[in-house]
Each structure stands twice: as C-alpha cells, then as structure tokens.
Amino acid sequence: MSTLTAAHAAIRLHPHDDVVIATRQLVSGTAIESERVVVAGLIPPGHKLATRAIAKGEPVKRYNQIIGVARDAIAPGQHVHVHNLSMAEFAREHAFGIDLHPTAYVAQPAHFMGIRRPAAAKNGERIATRNYIGVLTSVNCSATVARAIADHFRRDVHPEALADYPNVDGVIALTHGLGCGIDLHGEGLAILRRTLAGYAAHPNFASVLFVGLGCETNQIGGVLEAGGFGDDPKRLRSFTIQDSGGTRRTIEHGIATVREMLADANRVRREPVPASHLMVGLQCGGSDGYSGISANPALGAAVDRLVRHGGTAILSETPEIYGAEHLLTRRAVSREVGEKLLARIAWWQDYCARNGAALDNNPSAGNKVGGLTTILEKSLGAVAKGGTTNLVDVYEYAQPIDAKGFVFMDSPGYDPMSATGQVASGANLICFTTGRGSAYGCAPSPSLKLATNTALWERQQDDIDINCGGVIDGTANIDELGEAIFQMMLDCASGTRSKSELHGYGQSEFVPWQVGVIT
Template identity: 70%
Template sequence: MADSGEIGIAPGDGIQYRQGSGEGIVTRDSIPAGHKIATRDLSKGANVRRYDQVIGAAAVDIPAGSHIHVHNLVMAEIVQDYAIGADVRSTDLMAEPATFMGIRRADGRVATRNYIGIVTSVNCSARVARAIADHFRRDIRPEALADYPNVVALTHGIGCGVDVRSDAMAIVRRTLAGFAVHPNFGAVMFVGLGCEANQIADIMAVRGLETGKSLKAFTIQEQGGTSKTIQHGIEQIKAMLPEVNNIKREPVPASYLTVGLQCGGSDGYSGITANPALGAAVDLLVRHGGTAILSETPEIYGAEHLLTRRAQSREVGEKLIARIEWWKAYCERNGAEMNNNPSAGNKAGGLTTILEKSLGAVAKAGTTNLRGVYEYAEPITEHGFVFMDSPGFDPISATGQVASGANLICFTTGRGSAFGCMPSPSLKLSTNTATWKRQEEDMDINCGTIIDGDATIDEVGQEIFRMMLDCASGIPSKSELHGYGQDEFVPWQTGVVT
C-alpha cells in the first residue's frame, strides 16, 4: 500500500513492508496513494493476495516493486471453504451495559430521533407529500416548528407497473411497512393516489397496522385533488404535533441500539482503517447487548467464507450461502456480473476487484458470531451481529436496514460520500486523513489516524462506540446538520416493470 497522503510514492523509493523485519523493496513505478505494490515477483496467472486472501490473478508477469491495479490484475476463479461455524466462540457480555439517552415509546420501542414521517405508496403522490412536509420546514417557515419535531417526506419512484403478487411488490410493501413502525417516527402518514397497484391497505396489512391518532392514511383521489389533499395533510399533521412533541429522553440500555453498517466511496484504506475500527466498535456494541446489521451482499462476495465460519448454526451459514447463490443467478439472468463493482471512484482510490473490496468491507462486522441472516427489510429479531441481504448501492441498502429496524447508521468512506438516511442518523467515518481534511464538514470522525500512527484500531473503535451512544442520545451527525436523508430513501425494486 502507498502512504496515507495524496502524493503517493515515486519510482526508486525504498519501502519497508513488514515493520521491524528489515524486509523491503524498491518501487519500480509511481504508486498513487492507497494503491498496491508487489512485494515479490509474480508470474502471469499467479494468485495475488491481500489480507492473506486471494484478490485476483496476475494478468502478466509482475516484478516486485511494481504498481498492482487494473492494468495487471484480473479476477480469479476461487473455491471457498465455507467451514460453517468453525470460528464460533462465546462472547463475553458486559456486566453493566452502556446506556444512551433514548426516547421510549408507549409500546416499549426505543427511538434515537423523533420525526413525523409522510410515506408515499406510489410515485404519483410524491409531489403532494413533499408539499405537506414543506409547510413545516424550518428553513422556509422558522415559526412553523419552533418547538416541534421535524416532518419529513419519504418519496420514491415506484408503486405501480409491478405484479401485485410478485416478490418485487412484497419487498416494496415490506420496506414501507417497516418505516411505518420505525420507533424514530412518533407518527406516520401514508399518502397515495388511489388507483395504484401498491394499495395502502396492502402495505399496512404486512405489519397488521390500523389507522389511529399516530397513523393516518388517505389518497389524492378520495380527497378530491391535489390542493385539497395537501391541505388535509397539513391539518392532520397539525393535530398530531402536540402528541408527538410530548416526549423526553431517558437512559436506556445499549441493547436498544441497532446499527446499520455501510461503506461507500471505498478506497484502498477502507479495509485497514475505518472498516476494522468500525468492526472493533461493533464488537463493543455486541458485548453491550446491541445489534449490528451488515448488508451489501455483492460487496461480501469473495469474503463470505469469513462470515460463514462465524455462523452460530448451520442454518444461518446456509442462509448466507443461499443469498450469494441468488445474487450470482440474478446477475447472470440480467447479463451482469458480480465484479461490476468496484466503481470508478473505488478504483481511483486503489481497489481493483470485488474480491479485494469485499475483504475490506467485511471488516466492519467485527469478530463476534453471525446470529442471523435476513431478507431485505425483514424485521431483525436477534441481538448481536446479523446480516441483511441487499444490493451494494448505499441508498437501497441503508433503506432496507432502517426498514429492518436500524436506528443508527455508521458509514465508512474513503472518497468522501455525503449521505443521510432519515429517520435514522448517519455517522460518517473517513478512512484517511486527506479525505478528512478535504471534506471535514461531512465527516464525523477521522480513522486516518490509524495509518498516521496516532491511534490504534481499538482506540478508534472505542471512539466510534462512544460516538454511537452520543449520536443516539441526540447529538446531531454532520449529515443531519446538512439536511441529508429524505432523498436517499430508495426501496429495492427487483422485478419486471410493465
């Protein structure tokens, strides 16, 4: 790996690659920051390893000291040893779990934020939902919500043209229903058009929901048009505001914290700084009784064997393997391949193959047992480390995690992603100091201190865990201060649109 600055390493530089051993090489090429250097001669076709795992094969002979990247490294066909449960071990739970200042709902659920959500059943009602929410925006009308929770509109571009009996429609309904019961919403209002395939009644049936003082539902057609529907929605929210505002924070155990793990704009440092540091924080969270959700199934491809080894049962391990096989078939029937990832930005940051990216990505998951594998937006019922199936596209993946119950997101980035996911706050973890300095207004913590030699992985992990508790207690993240989170609501659409 080249150093953590943005200058990189020049040809002819001597590099010691195993600290204290005296072993080293002389670079033959210019090595951009975050990119790979061959530490020994590699013959064409030889496996190339990083993290002591195969990340690809040499496309040509590669002399020691050479830059390794897309010009000389290609995907390799590998057969993984899943060894289900081989690395399962007991987890020592803390005798006195940490706490955060949460919001306890009347039914016992615990929130980290307090919103009123306007959720659309179909893209046709998006304009109305946004207009209702805009009436209560502080930046437009500061007097409107001086002492009240935020009102947010979560709109999307689907809801019709999909077979109502299909898995694709079931996923959409499961997602919307998951948001309707999310503890970070003190109240929810469904807005539809009226004639859409995705009927509000069918969404509510997924979780057995009924309308009441904190759940409203109506359509544009039944209200008599756009203007009338907007006014009706405004009046409904005005009536709900006092009740939703009547909350207080109180100390609650960390077991009520469910954290979605994301990485986007990854680079060559992700797998050695921010991701393992987040993994260390996840281990702490699990020891304190909390839950962490790893997702982005295409971005564990090539590293799934490291997770199956931690599966607490054969059933859990086989569920994860089944999701990988589903994705292989899904890509094949759609003329795609799993290695369409990394993205252009990932490659510019030093990542070459999906195998390399995945090996770094799974470091977010820490070291504790894998206790469950869930479908997209399926309610999480286990405590501890779990997996939820999703695409690698961050907005879709995080949307599913929140629908499953995540009340906080931790998002690592090396390139500088700007992201939020209402109603759950999102913490951004920079993988390197250069990105931190360039985009500090969007980053919550700099994990580049690990490469800089100023902190260890465990020390940064402890800092992340403390930040999780603080953010869950109400301290706003950088993305919240910028207002991110409504536009990133993107339910997964898997089916044929007709």
C-alpha cells in the first residue's frame, strides 16, 4: 500500500464535501493520508472518490452543494460516478442579493490597443478588437454565393487579393441553414433577425455585405429594420441573387462591392482605449472534473479583474447553470434581475417539456469520461467562470448588451450556438475553457482557449492558449492565473492572434439558435 498526501493525490474543495477529486489515476490500496481513506478500486484522473460512508438515497456534496444522490451504498475510498450517483431534484432557496458587495473599481484602468468605430444603428461609439469585412446571408439559399465572394479574398489561397490592405484582418462569410419556411411573426425568426442584426452592427466588422436569394421569408429589409439601421452605404450594402441575375453575376457583384469597401476599412489605426470597452463572452466546452477547480475559477478571477477595470463579462449556456442558478440570484443587484434569471430557467423547463426532453440530459459522454456525473455538478463548476462580482442584468439571446459588469445572456449549452449569441450581443472577445480538448474559433471576435489540465495542454498546444493545469499540479494558483488571463485578454484585444485564429477557425462556427417550427 502506497501513501500519498492529499495535495498530491486528491483535491478537497470544501470541508463539508463527501468526495475529493483525484489529481491522477489512483489504484486500489493507495492511502490518502490527510483524508484518512484508502482507495478501493481504480479512480481515473479528475474523478471523485468518497471520503465517508454514504447510504443509498443520501445526497452527495461537492463544492458544499448537492450534486446528486447515491444509487447504492458507497463505501469510503470508492469511485463515485454514474454507476452509483444519480441526478437529484430538490428545492433550492432562491435568495436575492444577499451576497452583494461593492465592486472595488481600480483608480487607473488598464488599456488595450483598440479600433474606434463611429456610432452605428442604435449604438454609440464602439470599440473593435479586429477589423474584418463581413459577408452575411439572410437565408441558406445564398450561402454558396457568400462563401464564394469571401473565398476570393482568402490570404492563404489568393495572397495578392489583400496585399494592399494590411490593416484588414480578412473577408469572412458567415452563413447559416435558416431563413425560410419559418413563421414570419414567430420567436424563431425574431431571434434570427436579432442575431444577424447584432453581427451587422458588430464593431469588429468595418463593413458588411448582406446577400439574399430574394424570395425568402427573412427579407434583408426585415433584418435591417430589426437592427434599426439607417442608410449607410459605406458600411452596409445588400443585394439578392434574383435581382443580380444569378449566381455568377452575384459573385462578381459581391467581389466588386468588397473591393470598394477595402480602402476605407484599411484606414483604421489602433489606439489605446480603456479596458471598459472590452466585452468578453465566457464559454466552456469539453468540460471535465477539473473544469470547476482550475480553468473556470481562474477565468472567474480574470473576470473579476475585468469588471474592476470597468469591462463586461457575459455568462451564458442556461442549461449548464441549471442547479446552480441559486448561487447567481444571491449576487443579483435586485430582485428584478434575479427573477429575470429564474424566468429563463422556467422557459427552458417548459421548452424541454414541450419537446419531450429534460434539462438533466447533460453532461455529455466526453464530460462523463472526464469525471463529471450530473448536470448539478457540471453547473456548479460552470458558474465559476463568472467570478464573484454582482450580477447586474440578464439578457435574452442576441439581445444587445448595454450594461457594464457581470451579466447573463440566455442561450443553449451548445458552444457554437451560445457564443454566436454572445457575439451578436456585442462580445468582442471570447474566453473558452476546456478539459477534454477543443478546436474552436468565433470570427469576427477572437477566441482564447484555456486548458483545465496539463495533460491536455501538452497534447493539444496547437489549439490552447494558456494552461491552467498548474492549479491541479500545485505549481500555480487561481489568482496568478487570473492575472495572466486578464493580461492575455488585453493582448489579444490589442491584435495578438489567438491559436484558433492562426488555424483559420471562425467562419463555420456561426450557428444562430433555431427555436421556431420549420414548415
């Protein structure tokens, strides 16, 4: 029998927890001295082992919160996972604002090198972190044409196309599979139009070209009306395939239009702007048992810094805060804000019931392999991305965000769909934690990826921007990593390219949320 200290073998998150988390693979007979427990069976890294006898039907705690109930009696040292832990439905006290505390704003906010844009649509001055020209579509029928227009300007295929425009980050096409066969007055079309309008107004686009087929339900004029766009031909142009005379002529027309936009887009210059202009979307994907211990709280520490510097952070993925929403209502600046969050949870419960689904169908297969067992456990770790500052407002999907500080935007848990909504709401940077590994980008906003464990970092450095595994290894702490992530945010916002940008990710990951009936 080998003996390991808890610091090396397992991590205890709270004195009242019933489980600890293995920092490496533990074999039967290993004694974890400070827990006074001997491992019984094989415990994979990131997974849970019981530190006391747990009776069948008894609740099990991690983070000092209930993550499920025991299916069977569990002995000290045994593996706690899907075979002996199940989802628990229980009443949660939704207190409002009892954990509020004043935000300690810094006297001299940090700066990044941003791009100032004039007011557009209903927005005031906007600050960009990137400088793209966008080709957007009103309907799937115009997707091929839009991609052909953007592909003409690909630097990796036609380096000469943008040779005279070094300040332009690229021309990108964001296409989707929606836009027709949808109720003209329904929620689905309203969300799609809100999303497209948010992208059209996004500061990371110097200008936008909208391409439609012509006869679709989602008329371009309806998108522009939803976004409150005025007549600004320099910044926004639109036409349809039917009016342009077919595919070839539309592509030629689109290429010529983008060429007219390039000179103006190239005139931008970066200048120092306060960090208050940074709006960061918070994402997690491919989560594991370490997510709520390392990368998520480290990102939360960076978010606390961002908020103290006057910036905005957006937590989303409503199904992945289910079971932890009571921790957010405690931080709500008012009962009204807290009730708005609970209203979104109620909407999801009704939505799932109407469609024969359940909110506890999470975690995914990969999450479970990584050590997560129930949605309660996953959600409790996911909310750590939001740091500790007050929850100042709650928004619907792709709704323009006008608040400063920590906010919530309703979205599905599917990462591309969630991040698409955050960018439509105004996020000019995305931070994405992962434990199993992720290859993801989110043009026009850059995406930084954070590894929860060193093994992933060593295996997939091509895709990951920073390793948070030092928290597990004992070589780093949350506060140090929070500072490093905050500085990386500023650097990336200033133009330093993320790993996903270097690989060209971002165009295929545009996925608006589809909720409406397709007929």
